[in-house]
Amino acid sequence: MAGPGWTLLLLLLLLPLGSLAGYGLQKKQVNLSHKVIAEPCRSHQECQSNCCTTNSLDPHTLCTPKTIFLQCLPWKKPNGYRCSDNSECQSSCCVRNNKSPQEFCTSQTVFLQCVPWRKPNGNFCSSHQECSSQCCIQLREDSPFRCVPRTGILAQCLPL
Known part of the structure; x- marks a missing residue:
């Protein structure tokens, strides 16, 4: 035989949490909107990985995985893409490859050097x-x- 205390406790467990707001209990906000890798995002907090970075030439940001050092790395251009600075390229080499003044991402040498044209x-x-x-x-x-x-x-x- 259950006493009045147990009956009340059982009733509280069966009621939705929102219906108890009038009794001094408030619904806890649970953020279930964490996005998975490759979903569009606007801030790090939106992503399960806590990394929201540019992941292509497209200016939109996407949820990206963290590195093994728990860092969020922005996307960098592969070889052949136009660039204006070494930091834009995966190879860290942005150099001219012909007579035109335009620079392109190029691979490094075996000695990890950027060889200019x-x-x-x-x-x-x-x-x-x-x-x-x-x-x-x-x-x-x-x-x-x-x-x-x-x-x-x-x-x-x-x-x-």
Whole structure:
């Protein structure tokens, strides 16, 4: 036989929580709207991973996973995409790859260096660093400086 206390407790457990607001109990707000990876978001708090970052060239933000170091990393451009700074690229290399001033994301060397584009042989130049051969010389006294291949046994920068 249940006493009046047990009956009241059983009744309270069966009633929805919202109907008890008049008795001094308030409904606790539970956020069940946490979004999963790849869902659109506006802030970190919306995501289960607590990471809401840009994940493509599209300017919208998406829920993304955290790294093993529990960091939220923004999306970075793969090789071949236009860039203006090394930080925009997955490879951390944003360099020119032809005569145009536009820069592109390119891969790093085996030694983790970014190799800038250099002018091919025959192009006009003003310094050795501009040429792929690292050799910019005047072929004649009155001619302009041009990129030329290195020559000789020791691959020196000599006129042809």
